[in-house]
Amino acid sequence: MSKSLQAIRGMNDILPAQTPVWRYLETTFAQLLDSYGYSEIRLPILEFTDLFARGIGEGTDVVDKEMYTFLDRNEESLTLRPEGTAGCVRAVLEHGMTGGGQVQKLWYAGPMFRYEKPQKGRYRQFHQIGVEVFNQPGPDIDAELIVLTARLWKKLGMSDAVTLQLNSLGSSEARATYRDALVSYLQQHFDQLDEDSQRRLTTNPLRILDSKNDQTQSLLADAPTLHDYLDDESRAHFDGLKRRLDAAGIAFEINPKLVRGLDYYGRTVFEWVTDKLGSQGTVCAGGRYDGLVSQFGGKPTPGVGFAMGIERLVLLMETLELVPEELNLPAHAFICAFGEAAELAALGLAERLRDALPGLRLLVNAGGGSFKSQFKKADKSGALFALILGDDELAGRVVGCKPLRDDSEQQSIAWDALPERLAACLA
Template structure:
């Protein structure tokens, strides 16, 4: 029989890797809680129409990358390719945006796009997304960016990331700019790469972030979106940069930054790195004030971002910023010898877990000789072994032996053991 394997581009997260995932996720969750954000949990599958209406039917995501299928009722469903659309749908469906009440929410989980798998880019990938609603000023845009800046500090990544900023202006600004950009590019149509030629009619702003060097050279003399912004859009962007400067967050303005989703307007931003080769964006987002109304609600300002977990983990590993304590999954390994010792070991282990909730205690299971158990204790990476034989169990005593440092084995009373471990670990 053919060996069963994971679907191409969809990877297992093995036990040896999960500690780093948990570290990143818990660090982000703690930071967001400190800024007053609450978690929202969203379905993985949504109506296909949701993504067509939000992302845009002529985007690469909708045209080529979505996992779409008909269910047993004949309804067209899609594995979510991104989280913002589903979050807006949930806020609308549950009536959370009425009365101008502001909301700050976040979510995490898998997203799905049928792309060519490569390092840092997968068909099932994971994101942490942050969204805010009914807050229209540049102050909330700045808060999201400052929040990221603080996260990079906590993860040890600040020196490896760059903040790129741009403003897409209003719908009217983009319409005027689009007309002039298309006129400029159409006069040079034969010099464009194939993808840019295709996008010229459907989504011309995406030509700006073409990866083709010849197309990029051609754009040097193209019209600049910044010249088309209205006064309100200019004021919003100026307010944002002033707030970032006040907070000490460095940035560069990238006039060709447009993002790949149709719903963005005004602020867009990306955190990029040059340490991961071609996959340089680790976090990106922007303002999408028109999306709530586009999906059937009353107009409501909104802004958010998403960060790619796999790419952030890759960057943490590349920069050797993995916390040393993550390499150890076990603090203490309990070895028992004899049936009565095994029974007493269960009692002792639970007593320790009551006294030291954070203790990572592994109780040996499966029997075996004293020597074989000790080999497994050493292989576990534990700092200490607890040794419980029949005589120790009868006296309610236990041996405490260092496994990673010099030191003699101690014999302790059960009631003294928790305090001793707390002082050592």
């Protein structure tokens, strides 16, 4: 007996009952970004592996353990994108979009892929909306990105469920000095570190700061702090960001252990977190990556951005019962047609009604059937009205209009008058 077909673990179908809230979220965000002057860019799902190894960083969990990487028929190493920033930087460099100091304010959406343990709110194929800005070096654009996301939470009705956390990672030189101090401290307590932190001590020691291990966190209580090693320019940048957020009325918390999981971040990093989803508390995260473009061979170009997981936002909306009821609206009308002549007429009538009423949700019976079976389908569809076409209606150029959601009597309506009568359904 053959094995039944099923989706790959951690790569999920998004079924028709779920897609309305996805479309609502994506449309709301796209409209918001339009209002702030951001332009959409569409990026490949596959890139050369070296792009992510150089951009995200050797020694990170993403590169070392989580990427879907394979050799194609030309023996070239390709990777399903685990995040969007590296591909966006590659695109703007390849197409000369940042030359001459051009400012680019871009956004993208789509699937990302990471091989990690699937759990609620964390999947192997997941979907992100990302925003990237190039050639804007000041804290004002950092603030705009945060203010923009705060406006999204307000539009979705979840402002009270999320908290903004901020940190500054300083310059690369400041981080290097701090890294040495942190490693020196932790090496004295190596045997007390959890296994992941012991590995990270030689590959990516800053990630130890956000370890989920309680014993490791207790050791970090007496560890050196990054803020003590910040350079003056980074301090001024961070102070400028905080002043702007205060001016915009955006509350925030300073989290000195917030470091992000990707090597390219420097200076500002931020996360919007919630306590409504258990361990999967981050709903949006980002920061500044001023050295990434030059790392890929371009001229030094300031960059800053963020990404948010659509699955996690949908889960939060459902948890908080914020999914608008109107997303699953029923059809306005269902046309029942009896006989070939009526079926032909129904097709033309339906298209004329759609022309006259662009917002009309109209279903037309397909596959024939008896009067009883078609009415049963009309009722099951959730439509407000059944529009009936048979030989008698064709002869009189009328339709029978039967309300399906109350006990009102059926009426005969002339074809020419039908758009005006149905328009009341759209009000």
